[in-house]
Amino acid sequence: MVQAVQGAKVVVTGAGGGIGAALARRFAAHGARVVVNDLDAARAKAVAEEIGGQAVAGDASSIVDEARDVLGGTVDVWCANAGVGRDGGEPGEPLREEDWALSWDVNVMAHVRAAHALLPEWLERGSGRFVSTVSAAGLLTMIGTAPYSVTKHGAYAFAEWLSLTYRHRGVKVHAICPQGVRTDMLDASGSAGDLVLKPTAIEPDDVADALFDGIEQDRFLILPHPEVADYYRARAADPERWLGGMNRVQRQWETTR
Numbered sequence: 001m002v003q004a005v006q007g008a009k010v011v012v013t014g015a016g017g018g019i020g021a022a023l024a025r026r027f028a029a030h031g032a033r034v035v036v037n038d039l040d041a042a043r044a045k046a047v048a049e050e051i052g053g054q055a056v057a058g059d060a061s062s063i064v065d066e067a068r069d070v071l072g073g074t075v076d077v078w079c080a081n082a083g084v085g086r087d088g089g090e091p092g093e094p095l096r097e098e099d100w101a102l103s104w105d106v107n108v109m110a111h112v113r114a115a116h117a118l119l120p121e122w123l124e125r126g127s128g129r130f131v132s133t134v135s136a137a138g139l140l141t142m143i144g145t146a147p148y149s150v151t152k153h154g155a156y157a158f159a160e161w162l163s164l165t166y167r168h169r170g171v172k173v174h175a176i177c178p179q180g181v182r183t184d185m186l187d188a189s190g191s192a193g194d195l196v197l198k199p200t201a202i203e204p205d206d207v208a209d210a211l212f213d214g215i216e217q218d219r220f221l222i223l224p225h226p227e228v229a230d231y232y233r234a235r236a237a238d239p240e241r242w243l244g245g246m247n248r249v250q251r252q253w254e255t256t257r
Contacts, residue, residue: 002030002212002215002216004129004215004216005027005030005031005032005077005212005215006030006031006032007031007032007033008027008032008033008076008077008129009032009033009035009071009072009074009075009076009077010024010027010032010033010034010035010075010076010077010078010079011034011035011037011056011063011064011067011071011075011077011078011079012024012027012034012035012036012037012079012081013037013038013060013063013079013080013081013082013110013114014037014038014039014060014081014082014083014133015036015037015038015044015047015079015081016036016038016039016040016043016044016046016047017038017043017047017183017184018181018183018184018185018204019081019133019176019178019181019183019204019207019208020036020038020079020081020082020133021036021047021204022203022204022205022207022208023079023081023131023207023208023211024036024047024048024051024053025047025050025051025208026205026208026211026212027077027079028051028052028053029051030212032077033053033071034048034051034053034054035048035053035054035055035056035067035070035071036048036051036053036054036055036056037055037056037057037058037060037063037067037082038055038057038082039057039058039059039082040057041055041057044056044057045057054070056070059110060080060082060106060110060114061105061106061109061110061113061114062113064078064113064114064117064118065117074121075118075121075128076127076128076129077128077129077130077131078114078115078118078128078129078130078131079131079133080110080111080114080130080131080132080133080155081131081133082106082110083106083107083133083135083152083185084102084103084106084107084148085103085145085148085185085188085189086099086100086102086103086145086147086148099147100147102147103147103148103150103151104147104151104154107148107151107152107154107155108151108154108155108158111132111155111158111159112158114130115130115158115162118130119166119171122166122170122171123166123169123170123171125170126169126170127170127171128170128171128172129171129172129173129174129215130159130162130171130172130173130174131173131174131176131211132155132156132158132159132173132174132175132176133176134152134155134156134159134175134176134177135148135152135155135177135178135179136177136178136179136223136225136228136231137149137152137153138152138153138154138155138156138175138177139156139177139228139231139232139235140228140231140232140235141153141246142192142196143192143195143196143246143249143250143253144190144191144192144253145189145192155175156175156177159173159174159175159220160175160220163220172215172218173220174211174214174215174219174220174221174222175220175221175222176207176210176211176214176222176224177221177222177223177224177228178202178207178210178223178224178225178228179196179197179200179201179202179224179225179228180193180196180197180198180199180200180201180202181201181202181203181204181206181207181224182201182202182203182204183204186198186201191253191256191257192253195249195252195253195256196249196253200225200227202224202225206224207224209224210222210223210224
């Protein structure tokens with residue numbers, strides 16, 4: 001059992017399947033009381049019943065108060081896991097602003113809104129934990145999907161800002177940055193995902209393993225794919241070389257489409 005989690009009141013958004021469901025199961029297994037959130041009420045209910053938790057359906061941006069009430073008036077851990085992947089169209093194609101707007105709202109602003117609602121209580125009592133499911137795309141980038149890559153950079157930047165601003169006041173922050181994970185989102189990523197992500201894809205339970213290792217070690221950056229650290233260092237050390245390498249991947253992808 002991870003002591004920091006036992007008895008904690010936890011909310012996991014986007015937990016009807018995939019990474020979110022794996023996180024919800026793991027928190028429950030470690031003695032936490034878990035609220036399972038998802039837009040799909042039936043999926044949220046199914047996971048909640050499986051783990052002995054409670055379901056709160058709806059938009060992740062708007063369920064903080066309801067989840068807090070369900071948990072008896074307080075939230076100890078917020079897992080901002082809900083996310084969307086949109087390709088947004090390529091330059092020269094019609095701009096799908098709705099895809100950009102949705103990606104920004106779900107992948108970034110839902111995190112901002114949750115933190116805004118939770119921080120006053122956490123700062124007053126001197127404790128709280130914010131878990132942000134980002135993506136390796138937030139540290140690097142992903143071909144073929146500008147809205148996803150750009151907003152995941154934003155999600156990572158916001159998690160980083162939360163950590164550097166409030167860690168001395170008892171707020172713990174974790175940013176989970178996997179590459180491919182075998183979920184519905186990976187299945188929907190098309191040929192770009194097939195090329196870049198599927199060859200090294202891991203299971204949602206592997207992401208939960210990495211998070212709980214990070215909680216025990218009190219680490220901000222959680223890398224379920226350890227090789228991402230090497231890519232991140234290479235990107236920072238020589239951006240031109242890294243961009244050239246990624247452009248080769250782009251050109252390879254274009255020949256398969």
